Amino acid sequence: MNKKVYILAIASFVVGTVELILGGILDLIADAFHVSLAKAGYLISIYSFVYALSAPILLNVTAKIERKKVYMWTLFIFLLSNVFSAYSSGYYMLLIGRILAAASGSFIIVLSTTMASRMVKPEYQGRAIGIVFMGISGSLVLGIPLGILIGNALGWRQVFVMIAILTAIIMITVWFTMERLAPAPIVPxxxxxxxxxxxxxxxxxxxxxxxxxxxxxxxxxxxxxxxxxxxxxxxxxxxxxxxxxxxxxxxxxxxxxxxxxxxxxxxxxxxxxxxxxxxxxxxxxxxxxxxxxxxxxxxxxxxxxxxxxxxxxxxxxxxxxxxxxxxxxxxxxxxxxxxxxxxxxxxxxxxxxxxxxxxxxxxxxxxxxxxxxxxxxxxxxxxxxxxxx
Known part of the structure; x- marks a missing residue:
């Protein structure tokens, strides 16, 4: 099986961390922006809503574009969304950062899944998809506790800085190790x-x-x-x-x-x-x-x-x-x-x-x-x- 599937799993791990991390540092964000926990919780709700809607739309918009190129640009937007969140000066600026992270993050997960299935022989497709899902579930074990630890020790902004740095490393790895992947035939x-x-x-x-x-x-x-x-x-x-x-x-x-x-x-x-x-x-x-x-x-x-x-x-x-x-x-x-x-x-x-x-x-x-x-x-x-x- 193509070992490069593990790169996609690591990317999914990082995205999974961003999706789930906010629950662990919600009190820190509420204190920082002087809002209630309920209002801070809307940052989780809007993330899920945008996450659910984005991937099907983005798949259609990018259907004709080579997959590695799409993957790189989506990772770049995801990186920017976390930089934006890390240096947000107010609640609504952070909300915009979360919206960008949700849209790009959901697309990264779907691209990772579909690319993994196409990078391997048919008899390994299920295993390749399973490895990507291991990346997502792995964020439960390591990503979330690590994010909470960093948030409480260094401040919640450093959590997003950490995610941005990891995303940059993934982009470099993808650029130098993964081959171009033609888009699937256009489906009307x-x-x-x-x-x-x-x-x-x-x-x-x-x-x-x-x-x-x-x-x-x-x-x-x-x-x-x-x-x-x-x-x-x-x-x-x-x-x-x-x-x-x-x-x-x-x-x-x-x-x-x-x-x-x-x-x-x-x-x-x-x-x-x-x-x-x-x-x-x-x-x-x-x-x-x-x-x-x-x-x-x-x-x-x-x-x-x-x-x-x-x-x-x-x-x-x-x-x-x-x-x-x-x-x-x-x-x-x-x-x-x-x-x-x-x-x-x-x-x-x-x-x-x-x-x-x-x-x-x-x-x-x-x-x-x-x-x-x-x-x-x-x-x-x-x-x-x-x-x-």
């Missing part, structure tokens, strides 16, 4: 719209939405879940999150490798089914010996990140002609699922108890499983459907 907008309307692709997208909604129903409130059910202190919660992150990294790589070894359809169904079982089991696990609960959590974490690369591989195998745009829209809809899961999880916590979040989340995952079963039983590919119209 009408054909892209038909691809999105295809029943198989709609089902895959809905599966992504429901699985992530189910995951976030519990994961967004995992800290109170651990504190209320197990009585863990802050130190233990931090350790648990570290273990979760390591399992997530392993899961991202495992999901891609398994979807290569099996076929993508079987791997997606198996992973979502096992994820459904793990979601149901989590609330029961708190009554078992702590080691057993930890093992269960590791399985849940690994599966939560294993599904996405397998889904991307399924899209590539089902619709090679339009896979770039479909992967980008699938990434966009994942953020809708994250928003839904976080919202529903909050209702459960406020109205009932956090112990029920896992079970409520499992209902979403079950819906995702049904959607995936429908998708894989559709024998025609998107391309077949499009050519028949």
């Amino acid at each position: 907008l009408k054909t892209q719209v038909k691809a999105l309307r295809n029943k198989k692709m709609l089902a895959i997208h809905l599966a992504t939405l429901f699985v992530l909604a189910g995951h976030l129903t519990l994961y967004a409130y995992f800290t109170p879940f651990l504190q209320e059910t197990l009585g863990l202190n802050t130190t233990m919660v931090t350790i648990i999150y570290g273990i979760f992150g390591l399992a997530a990294v392993a899961g991202g790589g495992l999901g891609g490798a398994v979807s290569d070894r099996w076929n993508p359809s079987s791997s997606v169904i198996t992973m979502i089914a096992l994820f459904f079982v793990s979601m149901i089991a989590m609330p029961f696990g708190v009554h078992l010996p702590f080691v057993v609960f930890l093992l269960l959590m590791i399985i849940w974490s690994a599966l939560s990140w294993a599904v996405s690369p397998a889904q991307s591989n399924l899209i590539i195998h089902s619709a090679r002609e339009t896979s770039d745009i479909l992967i980008s829209t699938n990434a966009a809809i994942s953020h809708v699922g994250i928003a839904i899961g976080s919202y529903v999880g909050g209702i459960v916590v406020n109205q009932y108890s956090v112990i029920y979040n896992g079970w409520v989340g499992s209902i979403f995952v079950l819906l995702g499983l049904f959607c995936s079963l429908y998708a894989v039983t559709r024998t025609e590919s998107t391309a077949d459907t499009l050519h028949s119209k």
Whole structure:
């Protein structure tokens, strides 16, 4: 397999850090600009909103341009967005920086995924995508804690300086080591719209939405879940999150490798089914010996990140002609699922108890499983459907 895929994974690691880091330094930013935590939190909301919308649009705009050139320019804009954020003189200047980071960051992730799949032989496509997702999940383990450490020790602005420096190093590496990559054949907008309307692709997208909604129903409130059910202190919660992150990294790589070894359809169904079982089991696990609960959590974490690369591989195998745009829209809809899961999880916590979040989340995952079963039983590919119209 082409080792240069790891460069794309490192880029995804840096982008993942920028996406997730703000939650850890939100209080520092609120104090710096004399705004409430709620207003500082809008910087996270606007990032997710722009992130969800940008990649499909940017893919269309740059469809005719050589991919390495597009990748370099997108990295450059991402670098500028972090310099802009680091030296912002006010709240709204930082907001503009976050908007630029979200637009370029989402595009970098999609480009990394699609370029990785095209840089390797077909039998390694799932593994290559999994390595990119390992980069994203790796930001949970190392990027976020490192950012929080730098933010508290040197100031929040230094976090963005660090990201800008890392981005510059990636740009230099890409420039000198990666070959030019021709753009995929131009797919007319009408054909892209038909691809999105295809029943198989709609089902895959809905599966992504429901699985992530189910995951976030519990994961967004995992800290109170651990504190209320197990009585863990802050130190233990931090350790648990570290273990979760390591399992997530392993899961991202495992999901891609398994979807290569099996076929993508079987791997997606198996992973979502096992994820459904793990979601149901989590609330029961708190009554078992702590080691057993930890093992269960590791399985849940690994599966939560294993599904996405397998889904991307399924899209590539089902619709090679339009896979770039479909992967980008699938990434966009994942953020809708994250928003839904976080919202529903909050209702459960406020109205009932956090112990029920896992079970409520499992209902979403079950819906995702049904959607995936429908998708894989559709024998025609998107391309077949499009050519028949």
